[in-house]
Amino acid sequence: MVKDTISQLVGEALHIDPGTIVQDTDLFAAGLRSLDLVNLVVALEAAFGFQFPEEALNRETFASPASITDMVIRCRTI
Amino acid sequence: MPNNLSDGERVRLWHGRTFWEEQPHLPLVPELLTLRALATSSRPYITFAGGTEERVLTFGEIDDLSRRLAWWLAREGIASRGATVAFAPRNDLLSVLTIFALLRAGAITLLLNPQDPEGRHDELRAGARAVATLAIIGDATRHRDALVLPDPRSLPATAPPLPLPAADDGAFLIGTSGSTAASKLVLQTHANAAANAAAVVTHHALSAESRLLGCLPIHHVNGLHFTLFAPLAGGAQAILLEQFDPFGYRAALSHYAPHVASVVPSMLEMMLTADRRGALPETLRYFVSAAAPLQASTAKDVLERFRRPICQGYGLTETTNFSCTIPTGLDPAIYRRRMIDVEIPSIGIAMAGNEVEILDSDGRESPPGEIGELCMRGHNVMAGYFGNAEATAKAFRHGWFHTQDLGYAIQDADCGRLFVITGRTKNMAKVAGEAVSFEEVERVLRALPGVADAAVFAETDRFYGQRLIALLVAPDDVSDTTIRNHLKLRVSPAAQPARMVRVDSLPRTPTGKLRRPQLAEFAARLNS
Numbered sequence: 001m002v003k004d005t006i007s008q009l010v011g012e013a014l015h016i017d018p019g020t021i022v023q024d025t026d027l028f029a030a031g032l033r034s035l036d037l038v039n040l041v042v043a044l045e046a047a048f049g050f051q052f053p054e055e056a057l058n059r060e061t062f063a064s065p066a067s068i069t070d071m072v073i074r075c076r077t078i
Numbered sequence: 079m080p081n082n083l084s085d086g087e088r089v090r091l092w093h094g095r096t097f098w099e100e101q102p103h104l105p106l107v108p109e110l111l112t113l114r115a116l117a118t119s120s121r122p123y124i125t126f127a128g129g130t131e132e133r134v135l136t137f138g139e140i141d142d143l144s145r146r147l148a149w150w151l152a153r154e155g156i157a158s159r160g161a162t163v164a165f166a167p168r169n170d171l172l173s174v175l176t177i178f179a180l181l182r183a184g185a186i187t188l189l190l191n192p193q194d195p196e197g198r199h200d201e202l203r204a205g206a207r208a209v210a211t212l213a214i215i216g217d218a219t220r221h222r223d224a225l226v227l228p229d230p231r232s233l234p235a236t237a238p239p240l241p242l243p244a245a246d247d248g249a250f251l252i253g254t255s256g257s258t259a260a261s262k263l264v265l266q267t268h269a270n271a272a273a274n275a276a277a278v279v280t281h282h283a284l285s286a287e288s289r290l291l292g293c294l295p296i297h298h299v300n301g302l303h304f305t306l307f308a309p310l311a312g313g314a315q316a317i318l319l320e321q322f323d324p325f326g327y328r329a330a331l332s333h334y335a336p337h338v339a340s341v342v343p344s345m346l347e348m349m350l351t352a353d354r355r356g357a358l359p360e361t362l363r364y365f366v367s368a369a370a371p372l373q374a375s376t377a378k379d380v381l382e383r384f385r386r387p388i389c390q391g392y393g394l395t396e397t398t399n400f401s402c403t404i405p406t407g408l409d410p411a412i413y414r415r416r417m418i419d420v421e422i423p424s425i426g427i428a429m430a431g432n433e434v435e436i437l438d439s440d441g442r443e444s445p446p447g448e449i450g451e452l453c454m455r456g457h458n459v460m461a462g463y464f465g466n467a468e469a470t471a472k473a474f475r476h477g478w479f480h481t482q483d484l485g486y487a488i489q490d491a492d493c494g495r496l497f498v499i500t501g502r503t504k505n506m507a508k509v510a511g512e513a514v515s516f517e518e519v520e521r522v523l524r525a526l527p528g529v530a531d532a533a534v535f536a537e538t539d540r541f542y543g544q545r546l547i548a549l550l551v552a553p554d555d556v557s558d559t560t561i562r563n564h565l566k567l568r569v570s571p572a573a574q575p576a577r578m579v580r581v582d583s584l585p586r587t588p589t590g591k592l593r594r595p596q597l598a599e600f601a602a603r604l605n606s
Binding site: 039 | 345347
């Protein structure tokens with residue numbers, strides 16, 4: 001569930017088919033720009049109903065769908 | 079002012095005086111390099127950051143290495159006085175050296191956006207009659223015809239200096255998205271660059287103690303003139319980030335402790351989302367925001383969260399870089415009155431070296447408060463549109479440069495004469511600070527086989543400022559992916575539509591003109 005939503009939102013941010021996204025896709029290599037990244041932060045927070053803590057807002061968190069999933073699960077359980 | 083001057087001559091006068099009359103001793107950029115090296119050779123001029131490693135160039139090194147490279151360019155017959163050379167710079171050391179070397183060699187640099195597709199580069203190279211295209215070592219995306227430059231450190235240190243260019247010589251050709259489908263090429267002179275840099279130094283009181291943080295791309299006038307030339311003219315220190323990183327920006331402000339930071343409004347909005355901490359380092363006095371309209375809500379949020387004011391500036395490629403800027407060090411109450419408690423924040427006062435006026439359609443000056451066209455004349459006004467006398471004459475009518483932006487003046491007791499932009503008369507959007515012409519994108523869309531008709535309009539977007547929406551009359555077998563791939567090869571990333579909507583037909587007048595004001599409403603009706 002969480003993974004599907006993340007793939008969907010990442011696909012929208014990158015203007016690509018969510019079906020082509022795998023868990024370890026390098027999002028920065030795939031062309032994720034600063035603007036897309038910030039849009040993605042806002043979209044993820046709206047979709048999951050939480051706010052990323054300050055320490056989660058870095059490039060490592062958004063490096064791949066897998067790293068985003070890890071952080072979303074961690075944030076939701078806090 | 080003498081009456082027998084042409085519009086093209088009058089448009090470059092400041093209070094009736096030419097650049098030479100007003101500034102007979104103002105050094106041009108190539109001369110500034112030598113003067114700074116003589117005065118403060120070992121002081122850092124520019125720090126390159128945000129890439130794999132930090133690199134610093136002193137005033138002595140930039141002078142020495144750009145002289146060696148200029149000598150090589152001249153010796154190889156690539157750059158000569160008045161010849162146009164195309165170059166797509168990135169925010170790195172070799173690109174900056176190349177720009178200075180081309181200026182020293184007297185060549186005109188056609189500045190290309192490295193993000194633009196090759197088709198767009200070809201169009202601009204042909205229009206500018208570029209004799210060569212340059213690339214730095216290791217540029218993986220270089221143009222297929224590009225000549226790769228040598229490492230300047232491998233060239234002889236004894237390279238003799240080249241003759242200095244004249245003030246009226248061309249320095250840059252820059253493509254601009256105008257109101258028409260075809261892009262126009264703005265010709266900026268050495269005098270334009272020197273006049274703009276001097277005005278910025280005066281306005282921001284840049285000195286050897288000043289540090290300026292830039293992250294805007296240097297193929298863009300704001301990155302080029304504000305981040306590179308103004309610190310050189312003021313003997314100040316520049317820090318150039320490879321790109322803007324919303325997560326790393328605060329760390330850069332802490333580490334480099336700049337006094338002034340150059341941004342566009344969408345970067346401030348990105349920081350407000352990505353950086354949830356409070357006040358920014360105290361060394362930062364203010365942001366300078368330009369290239370797209372700043373919203374009062376952004377100014378309010380930046381003041382309340384980051385505790386910093388924003389100096390909004392305004393200018394077009396045609397006016398080099400800055401025509402207006404908000405005065406620095408405003409009293410907080412005055413700042414609020416002009417930037418926050420208003421519908422539209424002001425773009426500030428006229429910079430030294432140019433006059434700004436609001437003109438009516440007959441070229442008469444409008445009284446304060448009355449909306450008209452924002453026009454300017456002075457030492458920062460371009461030489462003209464390259465190879466396009468008709469467009470130049472139209473832009474310079476009545477001896478003023480016509481921006482096609484609408485606005486009004488305010489006589490403010492504390493600040494002087496302030497200007498406010500209310501809208502545009504041209505069919506353009508500003509996407510993340512980049513000007514995008516609707517007609518240009520529509521022309522490219524209609525050129526795709528299967529697309530019967532296309533129209534583009536802009537929607538407001540918090541981060542991008544504006545984003546394009548494309549309306550298409552095209553059968554389903556022309557897929558969105560086909561259309562996106564077609565666009566990616568031909569227009570810049572900023573011009574890629576956020577959404578594409580299929581329609582049966584477009585609202586047009588009986589004579590076939592698009593009913594632009596109705597496009598947004600037309601699309602909204604389709605959705606409902």
